[in-house]
Amino acid sequence: MKDPKYALIIIDMQNDFVLPGAPVCVAGAYATVPCIKRLLDFFRTQRWPVFHVIREYRADGSDIELTRLDGFLNQKPYAVPGTEGCNIVAELTPVEGEYRIIKNRFSGFMNTELDFMLRRIGATHLVICGTQYPNCIRTTIFDALAYGYPVINITDATSAQTPQIAEANITDLRNIGVECVTLQEFLESGSVWK
Amino acid sequence: MKDPKYALIIIDMQNDFVLPGAPVCVAGAYATVPCIKRLLDFFRTQRWPVFHVIREYRADGSDIELTRLDGFLNQKPYAVPGTEGCNIVAELTPVEGEYRIIKNRFSGFMNTELDFMLRRIGATHLVICGTQYPNCIRTTIFDALAYGYPVINITDATSAQTPQIAEANITDLRNIGVECVTLQEFLESGSVWK
Numbered sequence: 001m002k003d004p005k006y007a008l009i010i011i012d013m014q015n016d017f018v019l020p021g022a023p024v025c026v027a028g029a030y031a032t033v034p035c036i037k038r039l040l041d042f043f044r045t046q047r048w049p050v051f052h053v054i055r056e057y058r059a060d061g062s063d064i065e066l067t068r069l070d071g072f073l074n075q076k077p078y079a080v081p082g083t084e085g086c087n088i089v090a091e092l093t094p095v096e097g098e099y100r101i102i103k104n105r106f107s108g109f110m111n112t113e114l115d116f117m118l119r120r121i122g123a124t125h126l127v128i129c130g131t132q133y134p135n136c137i138r139t140t141i142f143d144a145l146a147y148g149y150p151v152i153n154i155t156d157a158t159s160a161q162t163p164q165i166a167e168a169n170i171t172d173l174r175n176i177g178v179e180c181v182t183l184q185e186f187l188e189s190g191s192v193w194k
Numbered sequence: 195m196k197d198p199k200y201a202l203i204i205i206d207m208q209n210d211f212v213l214p215g216a217p218v219c220v221a222g223a224y225a226t227v228p229c230i231k232r233l234l235d236f237f238r239t240q241r242w243p244v245f246h247v248i249r250e251y252r253a254d255g256s257d258i259e260l261t262r263l264d265g266f267l268n269q270k271p272y273a274v275p276g277t278e279g280c281n282i283v284a285e286l287t288p289v290e291g292e293y294r295i296i297k298n299r300f301s302g303f304m305n306t307e308l309d310f311m312l313r314r315i316g317a318t319h320l321v322i323c324g325t326q327y328p329n330c331i332r333t334t335i336f337d338a339l340a341y342g343y344p345v346i347n348i349t350d351a352t353s354a355q356t357p358q359i360a361e362a363n364i365t366d367l368r369n370i371g372v373e374c375v376t377l378q379e380f381l382e383s384g385s386v387w388k
Binding site for chain 2 (some may be wrong): 058060061062063097099102105111112113115116120121174
């Protein structure tokens with residue numbers, strides 16, 4: 001088997017989901033920013049590909065998930081292009097050469113160009129982090145496995161509303177064959193699949 | 195059967211594909227602009243939904259079709275966001291309330307949010323036009339049929355490199371059950387499926 005070509009996928013680390021007090025803040029997300037930044041810096045140093053997978057919703061609600069539609073329209077909209085809340089958190093702002101992928105559903109693969117691009121650039125293995133575990137992280141990871149990409153999930157770069165929810169998801173992910181490791185473990189191993 | 199709710203889908207009417215002399219101009223496309231504009235005005239008057247389905251390619255070629263990659267990278271890029279060529283032709287510029295859908299492959303449905311949105315707004319029938327017949331028009335129409343949307347194709351608002359190619363595609367589309375009619379026929383019938 002030839003050497004893996006890693007791609008980093010950072011999910012939904014936008015102000016509206018991350019900053020304390022934001023409309024749909026995931027409680028554990030802000031604390032992961034420094035860890036994600038170290039992981040991102042590692043990929044940048046290696047010159048390995050980076051995908052920032054984010055949400056954008058049209059303001060009329062025509063493309064949001066059904067279960068979120070009412071709150072979005074009648075309480076508080078979020079992830080609307082052109083708003084500050086939609087932006088990726090400042091610490092993780094994409095640099096030249098990194099890709100932004102907009103998704104409208106939980107999985108970063110569902111009706112997006114992500115898989116087209118991973119194939120084109122020859123990525124074989126995915127490192128996935130971001131927020132939040134039970135929804136977008138997990139769904140993206142399961143689709144990655146379904147498409148044939150081995151996945152490493154960086155546990156301290158991934159968040160949920162509570163540690164219990166995170167732990168329950170990590171258990172399920174490990175049981176399906178995902179490498180769930182800390183950033184330190186990932187950086188030290190360097191060869192998880194070799 | 196309840197009344198149909200029509201949506202208009204205009205495909206790839208961007209400067210790079212339409213303006214004479216543009217990098218990848220479709221020979222028949224520019225001549226259809228006035229007809230598409232009349233169709234668009236009709237939908238605007240009716241307040242029926244409009245989708246401008248367009249292409250955008252990242253400048254490094256990471257998301258373009260394989261068969262176009264070499265020409266795109268080594269001869270002339272096109273449909274790159276931020277360039278004038280990527281813009282929809284001036285006469286058909288979207289107005290507030292109309293949707294822009296970016297596709298990376300031939301079909302407007304493939305790995306895009308188009309079907310999510312058609313379902314959400316309750317569109318039941320599609321009117322499809324734009325360029326060009328053998329590729330994006332035809333592929334989008336076949337996917338529309340596959341998803342269960344009856345399709346009207348406006349023949350004088352749709353183009354190809356030659357009239358012969360257009361005719362051959364219209365024959366195939368009619369044989370599969372697509373209503374291929376002129377704009378005048380469409381406007382006069384008003385009730386093609388009733």
